[in-house]
Amino acid sequence: MVYLTENYNNIQKRILATCQRCDRKPEEITLLGVTKTIDEKIVNASIGLGIANIGENKPQEIKRKYDLIDKDVKWHMIGHLQSNKVKMILDKVSLIHSLDRLSLLNEIEKRAKMTEQTVEALIQVNIGDEFQKSGIASDALETLIEAVSKCRYIRVKGLMCIAPYFDNPEDVRPFFKKMKNIFDTVRKIEYNNVKMQILSMGMSHDFEIAIEEGATLIRVGTGLYGARNY
Numbered sequence: 001m002v003y004l005t006e007n008y009n010n011i012q013k014r015i016l017a018t019c020q021r022c023d024r025k026p027e028e029i030t031l032l033g034v035t036k037t038i039d040e041k042i043v044n045a046s047i048g049l050g051i052a053n054i055g056e057n058k059p060q061e062i063k064r065k066y067d068l069i070d071k072d073v074k075w076h077m078i079g080h081l082q083s084n085k086v087k088m089i090l091d092k093v094s095l096i097h098s099l100d101r102l103s104l105l106n107e108i109e110k111r112a113k114m115t116e117q118t119v120e121a122l123i124q125v126n127i128g129d130e131f132q133k134s135g136i137a138s139d140a141l142e143t144l145i146e147a148v149s150k151c152r153y154i155r156v157k158g159l160m161c162i163a164p165y166f167d168n169p170e171d172v173r174p175f176f177k178k179m180k181n182i183f184d185t186v187r188k189i190e191y192n193n194v195k196m197q198i199l200s201m202g203m204s205h206d207f208e209i210a211i212e213e214g215a216t217l218i219r220v221g222t223g224l225y226g227a228r229n230y
Ligand SMILES: *Cc1c(COP(=O)(O)O)cnc(C)c1O
Pocket: 034, 036, 057, 078, 079, 162, 203, 204, 205, 219, 220, 221, 222, 223
């Protein structure tokens, strides 16, 4: 799988170059491999190359692939999460990126209580106010965070966004800037169960801009694994 090694090296090189350009440390950036539709053998090969975190957007896929994938990897739930699917993934994922509403928070809290586990999550913000995208509106974020602070089993570690798509990735910069601003604002306030450490933003075509604007975790699918066959 020569192409995989080449893609992996290419992404790593670009992360490094971007960090140098904006005076950040490459260790601050987590590269999440987005493995949706990708065959288990290829996912395992990427773990062999150094991918330590993988993300899927469907609970059913996490469940199906879980035992086929190398155990030395952390799983991330990055897609819209229906409340009735929470129980399917709670014992498998290290981080849920898509906490975006009170009903989901309540379901996670309820399920986590049953199994006595703490659950780490990011709050997904609909930073472009796009009606077709999940994520909480930025002006409703505080209410959700206050609800989190009253929970027992959930720990919010940061924020995530899926930015609007532009042909020219430079156009997305204002949205990443806005996310970083919200992130920094929340970070300065002390809430129980909330610690702003992870800013999950940037995908294959805009991760360099995201790093420049403060991302600590980038989610890369096609850039690593090639085009997806649905
Ligand atoms: C598919 C997906 C990605 C990766 O997208 P690419 O453009 O293939 O890098 C990142 N984040 C989420 C939430 C996704 O669903």
